[in-house]
Amino acid sequence: DRMLAMQYSSYNADSGMALVYKRADVKDSEYTVKLNGLISDAVYSVYDYDSPETVFEMTGKELMSNGIKLTLPEGEKAFIIMFSIK
Numbered sequence: 001d002r003m004l005a006m007q008y009s010s011y012n013a014d015s016g017m018a019l020v021y022k023r024a025d026v027k028d029s030e031y032t033v034k035l036n037g038l039i040s041d042a043v044y045s046v047y048d049y050d051s052p053e054t055v056f057e058m059t060g061k062e063l064m065s066n067g068i069k070l071t072l073p074e075g076e077k078a079f080i081i082m083f084s085i086k
Contacts, residue, residue: 001023001025001026001027002023002026003020003021003022003023003026003028003031004020004021004023005018005019005020005021005033006018006019007019007035007036007037009035009037009038013037013038013039013060014039014042014084014085015083015084015085016035016082016083016084017049017080017081017082017083018033018035018079018080018081018083019078019079019080019081020033020070020078020079020080020081021076021077021078021079022072022073022076022077022078022079023076024075024076026072028072029071029072030069030070030071030072031069031070031072032066032067032068032069032070033067033068033070033081034063034064034065034066034067035060035063035064035067035068035083036064038060038061038063038064038083039060039085040059040060040061040064041059041060041061042059042060042085042086043057043058043059043085043086044057044058044059044060044063044083044084044085044086045057045083045084045085045086046058046063046068046081046082046083047081047082048079048080048081048082049079049080049081049082050079050080052082056068057086063083068081
């Protein structure tokens with residue numbers, strides 16, 4: 001009944017991905033992913049692997065403090081959030 005999230009970043013924090021897995025028993029309709037270890041003042045391009053045409057630009061500070069809000073569908077779902085310095 002809980003979400004699972006893992007972050008994978010390059011050694012210099014200029015790119016990476018977050019894998020977010022919604023298990024079948026999760027009842028929430030939203031989940032906020034906060035990333036770690038990014039460069040605060042760098043601007044990152046961020047997108048969902050399943051929707052690469054929609055790209056957001058956020059600073060490392062925004063990604064670490066506010067995070068990215070995901071809308072969760074019913075049932076199990078995996079999200080892959082890609083990020084890289086613009």
